[in-house]
Amino acid sequence: MEDQLLGIKNAAMSLILDSKDQKELEEVMLQFLGRSGQLTLALKELPKLPIEKRAEVGTLANDVKKTVEEAIDRKRAELSHQKVEEKKAKIDITNPGILPPLGHLHLITQAIAEISEIFAQIGFTRVRYPEVEWDWYAFEALNFPDNHPARDDWETFFIKTEPNPKKGPMILTPHTSSGQIREMERKQKPPIRMLNIAKCYRRQSDVSHTPMFHQFEGLVVDEGISITHLKGTLDYFAKSYFGENRRTRIRPYQFQFTEPSFEVDVTCGVCNGKARLPSLRSGVSGQGCRLCKEGWLEMGGAGMVHPNVLKAGGIDPEKYTGFAFGWGVERVLMMKEGIEIDDLRLLYSNKIDFLEQF
Numbered sequence: 001m002e003d004q005l006l007g008i009k010n011a012a013m014s015l016i017l018d019s020k021d022q023k024e025l026e027e028v029m030l031q032f033l034g035r036s037g038q039l040t041l042a043l044k045e046l047p048k049l050p051i052e053k054r055a056e057v058g059t060l061a062n063d064v065k066k067t068v069e070e071a072i073d074r075k076r077a078e079l080s081h082q083k084v085e086e087k088k089a090k091i092d093i094t095n096p097g098i099l100p101p102l103g104h105l106h107l108i109t110q111a112i113a114e115i116s117e118i119f120a121q122i123g124f125t126r127v128r129y130p131e132v133e134w135d136w137y138a139f140e141a142l143n144f145p146d147n148h149p150a151r152d153d154w155e156t157f158f159i160k161t162e163p164n165p166k167k168g169p170m171i172l173t174p175h176t177s178s179g180q181i182r183e184m185e186r187k188q189k190p191p192i193r194m195l196n197i198a199k200c201y202r203r204q205s206d207v208s209h210t211p212m213f214h215q216f217e218g219l220v221v222d223e224g225i226s227i228t229h230l231k232g233t234l235d236y237f238a239k240s241y242f243g244e245n246r247r248t249r250i251r252p253y254q255f256q257f258t259e260p261s262f263e264v265d266v267t268c269g270v271c272n273g274k275a276r277l278p279s280l281r282s283g284v285s286g287q288g289c290r291l292c293k294e295g296w297l298e299m300g301g302a303g304m305v306h307p308n309v310l311k312a313g314g315i316d317p318e319k320y321t322g323f324a325f326g327w328g329v330e331r332v333l334m335m336k337e338g339i340e341i342d343d344l345r346l347l348y349s350n351k352i353d354f355l356e357q358f
């Protein structure tokens with residue numbers, strides 16, 4: 001009986017292996033496991049065995065049955081997989097293809113490209129200075145006193161490492177103004193017309209601030225550079241970037257590295273500088289503008305380069321003057337018409353459904 005069972009097993013296994021399709025496999029199954037299949041019949045013989053052999057042979061018979069059933073299942077899966085593969089191989093090359101999903105440049109990358117292009121038109125050279133910076137470039141050489149609040153660790157990220165004996169602690173640059181001194185060192189002599197766009201870091205996070213953000217910094221140094229050059233450049237940028245009907249104004253302000261210093265405003269794109277929303281009938285509605293307060297939006301800082309900064313950069317302040325400005329890329333982007341982002345942090349959230357809109 002044992003020999004018979006093993007014989008059945010061998011025969012079944014080799015037929016299963018040789019089956020070329022599902023139909024053949026089903027036939028093999030019937031032949032062994034069907035109602036009058038070889039294995040089924042052999043199992044029926046079990047009760048006829050002498051009692052002392054029954055348990056042993058019974059176990060063997062069950063093992064054989066299990067092995068055969070499993071082999072059939074495996075073969076069935078294999079054959080059906082083969083069928084799918086064959087189907088796949090028959091590709092109709094005249095069918096229109098399926099386009100893979102297309103990405104695009106990030107909103108900020110697009111803005112950086114646009115800003116660079118606008119300034120390239122008037123001869124600014126695009127540079128990029130380190131994000132991990134020495135205190136010297138970010139503060140000391142920019143005329144910051146030792147006790148200035150921006151230098152303490154509430155505003156600035158410090159890198160835990162040995163300070164440089166000449167350049168002080170290592171930090172994450174909190175503004176692109178650190179590029180001013182680096183550019184003076186690189187060029188050694190005016191004329192300088194630099195546009196430094198880089199990542200900046202400050203300890204801040206709310207709807208209008210992210211710990212990492214981008215600034216673009218302009219620096220122009222030459223003989224006879226005056227505030228009128230600065231104002232002309234601001235107007236040129238505002239009109240090129242926001243639109244022909246935009247105007248700028250400068251208000252007195254204070255920065256350590258510029259004297260005089262200004263805050264630059266641009267007319268609001270929603271109310272067009274009127275501070276009231278337009279209405280269909282009278283042209284001006286009673287409602288206040290939802291974006292600005294008095295028709296102006298703050299763009300950022302600017303000023304005439306402080307003589308101490310020129311000196312620190314190795315430039316003679318008796319001979320040369322310059323202007324500088326530094327604005328947030330995210331900020332000017334939000335001030336563009338048609339872009340309404342109510343939480344700046346969304347820009348860096350990697351949410352595809354948000355990013356796809358731009």
Ligand code: PHE
Pocket residue numbers: 174175176177217255258300301302303324325326327
């Ligand atoms: N660095 C200043 C800031 O981050 C902006 C600025 C740049 C001001 C250049 C004046 C001149 O706020």
